[in-house]
Amino acid sequence: MSLTRRMHIVPDLDKEKFMETALKIAFATTDMETVNQHFGSAKSFAVYAVDRDNAHLLEAAQFGELSQDGNDDKLSVKLDLLSGCAAVYCQAVGGSAINQLIARNIQPVKVHEGSRIKDLIVDLQNEINAGPSSWLAKAINQHKGPNPERFNQMEDEGWDE
16 A cells, blocks of 8 residues: 555645644545545545634545455554644544554544534534543643753753753
8 A cells, every 4th residue: 555645735824823723634625615535544634733713624545455355564654644634533443543543642533424524623612712622631741841940940940050
């Protein structure tokens, strides 16, 4: 199985600051509008950057024809594509794939077939603003960089080298 087509959206300068706080979220989709694929046999993914108020498409990727045959080797290309993602939304995902996703700090999220991507993004943003669930709070903490003020705070507390 191979990646057959991949399109990256180049961010403009205004989006660079946005990308510092945004989470990468992937959706298993064939139409770029709904989640309609099983993770293991997904023909394509749409990857978005999502923060409290905004969402931007980062890339779309397509794969060759796949079946749900239990062959875990086909997952490596998908897992590599999803590197850096906090979550992947799909209509189903197998146990082995769940283990591999979790090992890479990617939360699999099962949704009903036909769930609209834009609605899922709004739901995610609402959750961020209302107080994230445990997996989302963990993802936010893992994907944000270290506090640049941490050394100043240590010095204020009296730390010496």
